[in-house]
Amino acid sequence: MNEVCKVVFGLAGGLALFLYGMNSMSDALQKAAGEKMKKILEFLTKNPIMGVLAGALVTAVLQSSSATTVMVIGFVSAGLMSLPQAISVIFGANIGTTMTAQLMAFKITDYIYPIIFVGFMLYFASKKEKVKNVGLVIFSFGLLFEGIEIMGSVMKPLANSPIFVELMAKVSDIPVLGVLLGAVMTLVVQSSSATIAVLQNFASQPGPDGVTSVIGLAGAIPILFGDNIGTTITALLASIGQSKNAKRTALAHSIFNITGSIVFLFLIPVLAKFVQFISPKGPEVEVISRQIANAHTTFNVVCTLVWLPLIPVMVKIVTTIVRGDDTKKVHSYEPQYLDDKMINQPIPAMYMVSNEINRIATSTEKMLKILKEIVSGDNKEEIKSLFKKHHDAVKTLQDAIVTYISKLFTGGALTEVQAERVAGYLAIANNIDRIADRCGDVVDIYERIGTSEKILSDQAKEELAQCVTIAEELFEQAITAVATDNVDQAEQVIQDKKRMRKAQKKSTKKHLERLQEKQCDPELTRAYSGILLNLDRVADNCTGIAEEALDRVTYVRFDTEENAQQNAIAANA
Structure with missing residues (x-):
């Protein structure tokens, strides 16, 4: 040579x-x-x-x-x-x-x-x-x-x-x-x-x-x-x-x-x-x-x-x-934070995932609010359309989060502690995804009730709305426990899960009483029970999120108050 x-x-x-x-x-x-x-x-x-x-x-x-x-x-x-x-x-x-x-x-x-x-x-x-x-x-x-x-x-x-x-x-x-x-x-x-x-x-x-x-x-x-x-x-x-x-x-x-x-x-x-x-x-x-x-x-x-x-x-x-403003608007169903260039930098990548999970949590909170309007009897098309928008956003973003988390694991840059935390993020995202599915099932049941031309009684609607309110509160508490690393609040969610079971039993009992008094159509029993069952499963998913908070799975945060407000605005957009 x-x-x-x-x-x-x-x-x-x-x-x-x-x-x-x-x-x-x-x-x-x-x-x-x-x-x-x-x-x-x-x-x-x-x-x-x-x-x-x-x-x-x-x-x-x-x-x-x-x-x-x-x-x-x-x-x-x-x-x-x-x-x-x-x-x-x-x-x-x-x-x-x-x-x-x-x-x-x-x-x-x-x-x-x-x-x-x-x-x-x-x-x-x-x-x-x-x-x-x-x-x-x-x-x-x-x-x-x-x-x-x-x-x-x-x-x-x-x-x-x-x-x-x-x-x-x-x-x-x-x-x-x-x-x-x-x-x-x-x-x-x-x-x-x-x-x-x-x-x-x-x-x-x-x-x-x-x-x-x-x-x-x-x-x-x-x-x-x-x-x-x-x-x-x-x-x-x-x-x-x-x-x-x-x-x-x-x-x-x-x-x-x-x-x-x-x-x-x-x-x-x-x-x-x-x-x-x-x-x-x-x-x-x-x-x-x-x-x-x-x-x-x-x-x-x-x-x-x-x-x-x-x-x-x-x-x-x-x-x-470089003139002009950023005119590109990120749609609710498009990932806003996930960046593949961060895969080999775990902390920034986990920060991105935290913000994206916060987005789907925000959409889920809005879904639950809209769901309460639907079960209360508001069947306007714009309400249903808005619900579908948030439902689709959660489903699409959850797929993106799961894919990104998979890349994080295959990247090999995570420590054992970080890997456990990211696995917790995956569990939280999956629970939010299931909540979206349960809410979607409730809306589907209402669609079937509407096509059958049968109507739930006002009392039944009120009982269901109360159950949705409980689900909404449980979800908000669970997500807050994760975001703030609040173990006490997470334990409270698990204890408060009993509220849903009690409300479910009470609503079922009331429904049977109305059947005896012929105040409710017997053919709606299956639909009514199905709604209660789905809401009970939503509560189960909320406790699943709270359990991750008990394991000290929390968001990665290092933003100032000003940025936090900006992120909240972006998430609500």
Whole structure:
């Protein structure tokens, strides 16, 4: 195999190992963080400074600014986050992604194999999920550095190639070429962390004198800027087909990196001197990796500090470029929050499912209210049509929720605790679906009564309406218990289930008395009993939901009061 092939395959293999290690470490970090991710994400909906902090922390866990940006775009598209909030998180994500470069700058060549061994033993030998996840983080961390080491070893011959040295000299003299090179590299690899790791390794190769870097800090900085620009393409692609605010969020990410790169292109000597001042001292080939990491961090921190007070200006810019309002209206039977891009990010995905379950719960509450009108004798076509609309919405959305939850399980990113919680969501959605079926059965029975031209007595209608009221109250209490993690209220639902049984027995007794007094048609007994039976089953389903609340299955929430009100409005639309 000739030298060119060795270099190409070595780079490809090392890069593959690096990307695998980074993705595996990201998944393991998410699992190890578990519910702590929720606390981090709670900052998302607070003030801009907290948004920046949250963006940085989330990106440090996900090991990818692109993953954070895609998540934020999903939130904005679903109406769970405002544009200014999203932009602040994007700023933070740009800072968080520099942590990977800082890690890469550590010289741990002699410790790579012990790290891999320790991580593997923890993962392989432990029975506890948390320890296994920590072991996988360590193991993946070792693989990541092994990938870097491989890339570094195969790039050594390039440092002595006259052609390559001349090319690097051109990049150093013409910064724009470096920006283009970095952008193209990131577009191909789809990971700025990977291309920056390659840059750090290559820059660590000595030039002809054996002391200075083959490219130098001034030559590496423009490539670094290109890496930052290239990573914004992922966000732009993720925004295709999304809402206008989602497109604006992705555009803000691009503007942030492009404007920063343009300004800093004229300040490369100043940035280089500052970075050299704050970085460790020593031969350039030994410290340049850390210098590149510090340049990356400095660039993003300075850009964030400049843009943070100018978020309203950024909003104005992106709304001017992407004009118009979000005219697309989400129909009641269309999923509004579920986003397949979140499947590998459990907490955000569970947040989406929570909001979608809240939607079908809202539709079910409306169904029960309409059902009370129907059993009370209101048989207007518009009432029946409205009932059918909410019934169809629940059925369609429940199918979407079940499909999404199935994808969450097959995605393999859930911890045991999260898997139990998601299984609880499935049980809640199924119980709501059955309630919709029971209500539909009641309406069908009323349709049959209407076609038979027989009429229930006013007293019978009143008794049935009272039973529907009980079902309505039980359902509202059960859903509230889940939403607020209220165990006492859940226990109350189970106790109050007896109210339905008592009402059912009382109504049946009254109906038989009316039959004896010939006040009611005997042929309606089956229909009347069928309605009571279905309402009793609705109560059973309400207790099923309450039992999930007793098992501490609750919604994932990290929105502010303002967003909660917006979500309520969206759910009622």
